[in-house]
Amino acid sequence: MKKIIIASTSTLYDGSYLDYLLPTLKKHFRGITQLLFIPFARPGGISHYDYTKKVSDTFAQIGIAVKGIHEFENPTEALQQAEGIFTGGGNTFLLVTQLYKTGIIETLEKVVKNGTPYLGTSAGSNICGLTMGTTNDMPIVYPPSFNTLAFVPFNINPHYLDPIEGSTHMGETRETRINEFHHFNSQPVLGLREGSWLEVKGDKIVLKGALPARLFKKNQEAVELETGADLSDLK
């Protein structure tokens, strides 16, 4: 049975790394002594080592050790044997490129669909959808494909941002970008505001966190979903 948390962000403006999620993660990863961390998205270009250290320091607070997938000689085996998996945020193009180039993407998909508890934040959440086509990131490297893990049958837009009132900037708003996506793609897109996450248990998908999420469907007006909303039938 799938057991997945798909979080918009790792860090809230007034918080420290993952702190708002820790009570949830304590339950989500109950019984787990070691977490396998995928640091490929490298926020700000941070090294795999430094990124894993940061995550390790945080999970130490709830008694879970962390090992980076780059530390294993056989990453596929590491995924197969993992008690739990966390993919951190950063650049989605880089993350997806590395998932393909290291050849682990299929195994990652398989083990999580088979029940290994998973946490994604930001870029690590983007890849939980059908494609990475609704990432906000800059295309700093060219991935072999935009197809991602399809843990949910729609796309995620993390760090969903409402139009900024009074802005004089003429770049596209997030909503405009997602509407452009829907000219060429049919799957729904869920805009997850910072502090929101999805909890996936088997086929059940529920919106959690303090804020509503914004749901975009092709050829339909976007709608707001209140926290607690059941998205199990969304596709």
Place this chain on the structure above:
Amino acid sequence: MKKIIIASTSTLYDGSYLDYLLPTLKKHFRGITQLLFIPFARPGGISHYDYTKKVSDTFAQIGIAVKGIHEFENPTEALQQAEGIFTGGGNTFLLVTQLYKTGIIETLEKVVKNGTPYLGTSAGSNICGLTMGTTNDMPIVYPPSFNTLAFVPFNINPHYLDPIEGSTHMGETRETRINEFHHFNSQPVLGLREGSWLEVKGDKIVLKGALPARLFKKNQEAVELETGADLSDLK
């Protein structure tokens, strides 16, 4: 001799389409009766027809007729015979995908490098750099490559946006994104603020418009360039 204008945006906040650039375009396209328009970036998903109509209405003000490249049976020939070329803004992933799929990208590169006057705005400016790797757009379609026209030997970031003071949003700032780009790419990136443009005449590249631009080089602090700055040696 190359004769190119690379503009950050088509439209200023308090302006109408291209109005701030029209006096410049009148000189840039002097003697031209018909402009070839490439509408592939389709902002907001607008059709090729509607986009070309909008551009046509604007250029009518300076006595230039506009024909969309989609109207030609042989787009390669249309490029070869064009008196001037304009690629409009929208989604860069879509634009680049179409340039490759229609097979015109090489001809476009060739004729502009050989002297056909060119105007790019936004996505149409992004493609003037070495790659589209510093676009701000959402990856709504998967292009065959991120390599672009290399009219200038560096990358462009149009609609360059300074960090928003007091913002509580945790998504990356533009500067953070460009720094991530430089972890994996070596070419300079020029952040063009809305209202700025580059004027390329042969090998001479000059910054124009009211605002300074922000120049990012790998492993260096970003610097501000005043309008009038000569970028001919930047690479």
